[in-house]
Amino acid sequence: MIIPLFRLSQSPDTVTLQITAKYIKLKDLELIVEGEEIFFYCKPYHLKLHLPGSLDSEILNSKYDVDSGLLTFEMRKTTPGENFKNLDLITRLLAPVEEKKKTDKILILDDEHNVLWEDTPETSFEYGFAMKGLYDFHRVIDEYGDIIKVDPRKIDIEERFKLMRLEECQKFNADHYIADFVEEESLIQELVDLESPWSSKSKSSLEFDDSEIEILKNLSNKNYNLSEEQRKYCYYSLIDILFAYCYDSRTTSFEGNSESGWTILEISASLRWLIGFKDAKSTLLSAYRRSLIYPLYRNFNLCNKILSDLKTILALGVKGIVKCFLEIYNIFLSGDECRYILNDIFIKDYLVYMAKWSEEEWNNVVKEVSDIVIDKKDLNMSLYEIERDFLTKVLQVNELDSDDEVENEEEITKDLEKIFTEKLVLVEKELELQKNPTSTK
Structure with a gap:
């Protein structure tokens, strides 16, 4: 059976269920509302929902759009004004599936049903x-x-x-x-x-x-x-x-x-x-x-x-x-x-x-x-030290080579020099703060 595409929405007093089910025969359709449970069946679709609140069994309104295959059902809340939480997180509304128990043993067999490998609870490990x-x-x-x-x-x-x-x-x-x-x-x-x-x-x-x-x-x-x-x-x-x-x-x-x-x-x-x-x-x-x-x-x-x-x-x-x-x-x-x-x-x-x-x-x-x-x-990667060593070196080299610069390049270099100098000042302050945590930045 196929779980159809579906959405749930709510007003203060009602819940609306929309199901996309194309090419169905309406005479085969069944919709049952029992408290917190909704059962929908129309071959080849099947849907069972468990809602976070109770509904009346009577369907207030229903309609079907043939072109889009959209079925719409409106139902009344048993307690008017109750808010049904997380209706759009639809997986939690589906019928639950029990997890495989730790006591289960899994066998891997070959084509002749000989055991190739088996796993028991003692061989499970922490991951994932x-x-x-x-x-x-x-x-x-x-x-x-x-x-x-x-x-x-x-x-x-x-x-x-x-x-x-x-x-x-x-x-x-x-x-x-x-x-x-x-x-x-x-x-x-x-x-x-x-x-x-x-x-x-x-x-x-x-x-x-x-x-x-x-x-x-x-x-x-x-x-x-x-x-x-x-x-x-x-x-x-x-x-x-x-x-x-x-x-x-x-x-x-x-x-x-x-x-x-x-x-x-x-x-x-x-x-x-x-x-x-x-x-x-x-x-x-x-x-x-x-x-x-x-x-x-x-x-x-x-x-x-x-x-x-x-x-x-x-x-x-x-x-x-x-x-x-x-x-x-x-x-x-x-x-x-x-x-x-x-x-x-x-x-x-x-x-x-x-x-x-x-x-x-x-x-x-x-x-x-x-x-x-x-x-x-905090990263313990010596980032401040790496930055300081680089900035100190590049500014020293720049000072030595500044006389050989052409005019346009010199302007660009001065801009970078200003940026690097400012960065170096900040880095040195951070390093000083690490040495003397009680001092202020």
Whole structure:
């Protein structure tokens, strides 16, 4: 049976259900409303919904548009004025599917039904959404080793973090960082000055289009039983992934490109290294570091702007975040690499769970993120020292060579000299402040 495309909306006293079902026979149609349950059937479509509030069994109004195949049903709320929360997050309204129990054993058989491999609860490991893990990771790592850096069956979370930091130290390119530090007044500034499309949005203005609803309706409505530690992993990895998405969005002028999947994967330690975070500060420090090591544009002020974009999206609430994760889902699905596996390990579960989580807990995470300010010294990458050494050297060389400049070049050099001198003063103040924390800037 096919789950049809559907939408729910409400007024203070009614709920309206719209279902797109083309080429049906109306004589076969059944719609039953029983309290919080709605049952719809019309071959080949079938829909069962569990609403957050009760409805009267009587259908107030119904109509069918033959050309569009749109069925509309209006129903009265049992309690007039009651607000049904998150009706547009439709996955949570579908009939729930129970998660596979940890006691289940999975067998992989050949064509003659001989056991090639079996998995038991003792061989499950922490990784993926909320560090819940999967039973068949042997197939994931064999086929997608170029996407995921580590095998969680062999390397625990603490060791993954150590290996990741070691690679980051090896990959950091001071020359690339300085090049983007110099370009800060031109190319980088253009990226920073771009207006985010999210800045003009509000919670009430966000709507899901048909393509987004198509994804949401086809997800399995799982029931999650997460420990406190697993919920922390869930929340902070979401921040990590969303920061990576914001970086890609801004650096592609909010249009995306063929490298978007790679960029998001490299910046997010949760995706690339199966790392888990337990607080917002360490999550954002990781995202900043990786943004200064791997992608095309490596600039600290750009990272600050991306953090601002992240905070803007978080302020839009769950629906805004879901829309971003739907875009991430499509990016991973459509890429020329095998990154679609990340949808199965992370993104699908996030799309389902976001409509179910504790709003109070999540709001605490949002507040935590909103209060965070990152300084270069927090990254432990010696950025101030690198900048000081470069600026000191280039200004010394410029002073020695100034007599050989032609007039136009001299004007340009003087402009740059002024900019670099100002930067050097700020850098030296920051370094002095690190030596004497009690002094004022």
